[in-house]
Amino acid sequence: MSVSLDPVxxxxxxxxxxELWTQRKIAGLNDYEIKLAKLKGEFVWHTHPETDxxxxxxxxxxxxxxxxGDVVLxxxxxxxxxxxxxxxxxxxxxxxxxxxxxxGTLNTGDTGGPxxxxxxxx
Amino acid sequence: MSVSLDPVxxxxxxxxxxELWTQRKIAGLNDYEIKLAKLKGEFVWHTHPETDxxxxxxxxxxxxxxxxGDVVLxxxxxxxxxxxxxxxxxxxxxxxxxxxxxxGTLNTGDTGGPxxxxxxxx
Numbered sequence: 174m175s176v177s178l179d180p181v182x183x184x185x186x187x188x189x190x191x192e193l194w195t196q197r198k199i200a201g202l203n204d205y206e207i208k209l210a211k212l213k214g215e216f217v218w219h220t221h222p223e224t225d226x227x228x229x230x231x232x233x234x235x236x237x238x239x240x241x242g243d244v245v246l247x248x249x250x251x252x253x254x255x256x257x258x259x260x261x262x263x264x265x266x267x268x269x270x271x272x273x274x275x276x277g278t279l280n281t282g283d284t285g286g287p288x289x290x291x292x293x294x295x
Numbered sequence: 296m297s298v299s300l301d302p303v304x305x306x307x308x309x310x311x312x313x314e315l316w317t318q319r320k321i322a323g324l325n326d327y328e329i330k331l332a333k334l335k336g337e338f339v340w341h342t343h344p345e346t347d348x349x350x351x352x353x354x355x356x357x358x359x360x361x362x363x364g365d366v367v368l369x370x371x372x373x374x375x376x377x378x379x380x381x382x383x384x385x386x387x388x389x390x391x392x393x394x395x396x397x398x399g400t401l402n403t404g405d406t407g408g409p410x411x412x413x414x415x416x417x
Contacts (some may be wrong), residue, residue: 180368182372199376200375227324241300246369249304249305250304252303253323256325
């Protein structure tokens with residue numbers, strides 16, 4: 174088996190992302206994937222009925238609106254949205270996040286719509 | 296369902312860790328856990344036959360020795376050790392890492408020995 178010896182530099186990978194709200198895969202972990210995204214503005218309310226979703230804020234400021242209240246995350250902070258919990262990510266300034274979730278999890282969950290994107294490798 | 300609205304601050308959690316090489320759980324993600332650890336010195340060569348292992352360096356500098364060569368990680372860099380690949384983490388200075396892997400994955404993998412620790416919640 175040939176093994177890569179190259180680390181993944183998060184800032185370098187983020188510099189390659191132009192489009193907002195589009196998750197890009199940077200590594201795989203079993204049947205999970207590690208993804209990066211740049212967020213600005215308000216996303217759509219949605220739910221992932223089958224999986225929890227990990228958000229780690231790299232830069233900026235992310236508000237994850239839940240029906241129960243807001244979760245506000247700065248750099249170096251993380252939050253796991255439990256499966257089945259409706260949420261809406263909002264970022265007033267451009268915000269970079271790392272996500273971990275099972276392969277194939279769509280950004281818009283069960284809501285779909287025009288902002289739906291598959292996570293392409295970066 | 297009652298949902299926590301509190302983010303997890305990685306630096307705050309790290310400040311609570313005294314013991315080196317001991318992974319502490321800070322969040323769950325389905326049947327995976329997100330853990331923090333402080334590393335300094337040389338660990339033991341080991342393998343996780345059943346799972347990949349994600350390392351994200353928060354501060355310091357981590358060398359992951361593989362039989363094929365060294366992977367060197369600084370802050371904001373990550374690496375996934377593929378399942379079955381023998382590795383030995385080494386940190387010359389005190390280094391803080393975030394790990395993601397399935398619940399119950401032991402730090403020493405299939406090697407065991409006196410440095411084996413279960414990941415306790417923080």
